[in-house]
Amino acid sequence: MKLFDVYPVNDIDIVKAAGSYVWDDKGAEYLDMYGGHAVISIGHTHPHWVKKIEDQLEKIAFYSNSIKIPLQQELADKLGTVSGKNNYQLFLCNSGAEANENALKLASFHNGRKKIIAFSNGFHGRTSLAVSVTDNPSIVAPVNETENVIFLPFNDEEALRNYFKNNGKDVCAVIVEGIQGVGGIRIASDSFLQLIRALCDEYGAVFIADSVQCGYGRSGKFYSHDYAGINADIYSMAKGMGNGFPIGAISISPTIAPKHFMLGTTFGGNHLACAAAIAVLEVIENENLLQNAEDIGNYLMTELKKIPELQDVRGKGLMIGFDVPPKLSELRKNLLQKHKIFTGQAKQNVIRLLPSLALTKIDADKFLKALKEEVAS
Numbered sequence: 618m619k620l621f622d623v624y625p626v627n628d629i630d631i632v633k634a635a636g637s638y639v640w641d642d643k644g645a646e647y648l649d650m651y652g653g654h655a656v657i658s659i660g661h662t663h664p665h666w667v668k669k670i671e672d673q674l675e676k677i678a679f680y681s682n683s684i685k686i687p688l689q690q691e692l693a694d695k696l697g698t699v700s701g702k703n704n705y706q707l708f709l710c711n712s713g714a715e716a717n718e719n720a721l722k723l724a725s726f727h728n729g730r731k732k733i734i735a736f737s738n739g740f741h742g743r744t745s746l747a748v749s750v751t752d753n754p755s756i757v758a759p760v761n762e763t764e765n766v767i768f769l770p771f772n773d774e775e776a777l778r779n780y781f782k783n784n785g786k787d788v789c790a791v792i793v794e795g796i797q798g799v800g801g802i803r804i805a806s807d808s809f810l811q812l813i814r815a816l817c818d819e820y821g822a823v824f825i826a827d828s829v830q831c832g833y834g835r836s837g838k839f840y841s842h843d844y845a846g847i848n849a850d851i852y853s854m855a856k857g858m859g860n861g862f863p864i865g866a867i868s869i870s871p872t873i874a875p876k877h878f879m880l881g882t883t884f885g886g887n888h889l890a891c892a893a894a895i896a897v898l899e900v901i902e903n904e905n906l907l908q909n910a911e912d913i914g915n916y917l918m919t920e921l922k923k924i925p926e927l928q929d930v931r932g933k934g935l936m937i938g939f940d941v942p943p944k945l946s947e948l949r950k951n952l953l954q955k956h957k958i959f960t961g962q963a964k965q966n967v968i969r970l971l972p973s974l975a976l977t978k979i980d981a982d983k984f985l986k987a988l989k990e991e992v993a994s
């Protein structure tokens with residue numbers, strides 16, 4: 618049987634990982650500035666995370682949501698504390714798309730409306746509603762096309778105000794990434810997020826903060842939307858939540874009431890996933906990783922801005938992007954092949970850095986040295 622060929626892959630077989638490093642089957646060591654696509658939050662195979670999963674595996678890995686699973690409450694308590702939203706409610710699922718799918722569906726259940734506002738260049742996942750609010754027609758199948766979604770220009774306050782003025786009573790929800798990831802590390806301005814909050818309040822719409830990539834401490838705050846000093850009604854999360862163990866969730870404001878069976882999933886909130894996610898939050902707290910993401914992120918950004926060839930260095934914490942001019946079009950490939958450093962990409966010319974939140978200054982310097990060498994060559 619062949620694999621269904623949907624991913625263009627590098628010819629590298631990674632067999633081992635620790636912290637910010639991975640090793641291939643020939644023993645070559647790579648610095649991971651890509652975090653396996655923003656997934657590695659506390660570092661590859663962190664010993665506390667491994668131990669917690671191993672211990673849980675010895676006890677029980679899975680039972681259905683038809684029974685009490687105290688680990689879910691433990692995770693909810695911990696997430697409430699670390700995210701600073703103790704009065705929110707937690708629904709557990711398995712991926713980012715599923716989290717957004719549930720967020721959008723819940724918003725519609727809540728206010729009985731259908732129209733969703735999403736933004737240009739946004740990415741929210743590949744399942745039906747999630748892909749419908751994603752601004753990329755090439756991944757939207759005909760069956761996912763819907764008139765319920767309206768795309769407005771990102772960070773355009775006038776367009777948003779006008780849309781609400783004319784159609785506000787029909788708006789079910791606004792979904793927005795605090796920092797667009799796939800869209801090329803584009804930051805939602807504080808005033809834009811504050812306007813979304815104000816308009817959602819005025820018209821009874823639900824504010825959904827897609828924090829799948831920009832959340833979980835990556836920006837230096839738990840949710841990147843926190844920089845704007847607002848609370849969203851629903852936060853979706855996944856990637857960093859399990860440090861590679863598949864888990865997603867939505868954190869739901871106390872103003873939205875649950876009803877039995879309105880949402881559900883077989884695997885969501887299983888014992889093993891909860892153990893992994895609890896371990897992640899414990900490490901984030903114990904190792905002060907939000908502060909580390911902010912400090913090392915600021916350091917990287919300051920140093921990157923000193924390299925004149927790199928254009929528009931931007932980001933927050935350890936979610937950083939910059940544009941690469943055409944003469945450096947081989948930069949990402951060379952970093953990987955010559956310097957054994959993984960980086961991410963967005964569009965053809967944007968390099969994305971999404972390393973572990975535990976990245977050290979030594980590793981940041983190693984990356985900068987290789988980058989400077991490549992730019993100069």
Ligand SMILES: Cc1ncc(COP(=O)(O)O)c(C=O)c1O
Nearest residue numbers: 712713714740741742798829830
């Ligand atoms: C902002 C954002 N939302 C949602 C998703 C979808 O997450 P998943 O691939 O886990 O379904 C992604 C994935 O890259 C993302 O970046």
